[in-house]
Amino acid sequence: GAVAAGAEGAGAAAGMAAAGAEVRSLSELEARAAARRDRPAYGHDALIACDRLVRIFTTDGVEVQALQGLDLLVTEGELMALVGASGSGKSTLMNILAGLDVPTAGQAKVAGRDLLSMDAKARLDYRREVVGFVWQQTARNLLPYLTAAQNVSLPLQLRGRRAKGRSTRADDLLTLLEVAHCRDRRPHQMSGGEQQRVAIAVALANNPSVLLADEPTGELDSATAEQIFAAFRKANEELGTTIVIVTHDQSVADEVRRTVAIRDGRTSTEVLRRTHLDEQTGEESVTSREYAMLDRAGRLQLPREYTEALGMEHRVLLELEQDHIQVWPDGE
Ligand SMILES: Nc1ncnc2c1ncn2[C@@H]1O[C@H](COP(=O)(O)OP(=O)(O)OP(=O)(O)O)[C@@H](O)[C@H]1O
Known part of the structure; x- marks a missing residue:
């Protein structure tokens, strides 16, 4: 952090700064690789x-x-x-x-x-x-x-x-x-x-x-x-x-x-049911939401009702948004 930046500043020469950046990114890569290695196996804590x-x-x-x-x-x-x-x-x-x-x-x-x-x-x-x-x-x-x-x-x-x-x-x-x-x-x-x-x-x-x-x-x-x-x-x-x-x-x-x-x-797909307690009225309400399963290869199965409703077949258009992914019928 601040200490390293100060040392670089003292180094002045551009070449040295570049070398510093390289070293940093290498250690970053190592840290990332280590994190990957230590990541627990799929389902390790499931019964x-x-x-x-x-x-x-x-x-x-x-x-x-x-x-x-x-x-x-x-x-x-x-x-x-x-x-x-x-x-x-x-x-x-x-x-x-x-x-x-x-x-x-x-x-x-x-x-x-x-x-x-x-x-x-x-x-x-x-x-x-x-x-x-x-x-x-x-x-x-x-x-x-x-x-x-x-x-x-x-x-x-x-x-x-x-x-x-x-x-x-x-x-x-x-x-x-x-x-x-x-x-x-x-x-x-x-x-x-x-x-x-x-x-x-x-x-x-x-x-x-x-x-x-x-x-x-x-x-x-x-x-x-x-x-x-x-x-x-x-x-x-x-x-x-x-x-x-x-x-x-x-x-x-x-x-x-x-x-x-x-x-x-x-x-x-998966349906999760949650009960909410309204603190003001003390009333309980139940909400159910349907989720699709995303496998480790990134595959996702869209419900047939959805794809049929929009005439989606073979190929769909994807757009990454800040907090979601849009899936569009192929308009080509
Ligand atoms: N012993 C077996 N030999 C050959 N095929 C089988 C055998 N057991 C199941 N299958 C086939 O595997 C597929 C899945 O069958 P399974 O019995 O697991 O379905 P299910 O979802 O339990 O159906 P159901 O609700 O009718 O019991 C079916 O196509 C079935 O014909």
Whole structure:
């Protein structure tokens, strides 16, 4: 700063000043290179980090790219939803995150575990300790011949927990999810909504880092579905569990803070919901904003409704402004 400038001034000769500038810019470059080197890796602090994830299925010699370079970061403690049309790749992603399927390429890490390089034993541990699941089919979540309490106790038993601790944990979880009255009932003696809330308790039994739910409200009416979302919110708030819900139901965006849309095997847009409290009136208002995802190569997917409305095709004109970028239809 001032000292260097003073020294240069004393040097007087133009050549010396130029040399000084060169030295400065070299050290500047070095500093910039160092900053780049020290920059943390993509998603280093995320609980779930999917990096250019690819999954290709081959059936009868025909290739289907179910995931085409999907990027997704989920922070610890988040409650978020993944939405997308049928065939967009939601279940494929879910099966990978659940440790049931292995991606073709890319990277996927959950709670520090690398989903591409796990061996069979690590995979089994992962499924038992790191993730819990709730599936759409209520019958897939619970064993029919066990009561609600026994269903919740089972994963604890597999982990070698003592009977007394198991029963307390089961009662606590059933109470938290407001199905304590179902404690001694078998699945066929419960409503669909009750079964799914017990299923959430089962999934939470071993205190997983992540709870994955694939279309958990698919077989329920909308009022019951709302109760299930409330149950997920409660588990998220009270236990701090990170929860990812997959659904084709767009209205889920009203139930969670972040909704990520998957289109053609990639994350395309994101809706964030914020609640504001008006300090004068004390009234709460909710705003939702839609964001597009910008990948590390700078690629951006514009919503089809937008591009069609303006007849944008193949090529668009860009203009950099002070605080935004303008995108114009190609007028040529
Ligand atoms: N095991 C498989 N073998 C071959 N193709 C598959 C397999 N699983 C999925 N696919 C294909 O991959 C694509 C994505 O499927 P995926 O099940 O992930 O979609 P989805 O978004 O979950 O759809 P839905 O909402 O209908 O369940 C589809 O084209 C599907 O046909």
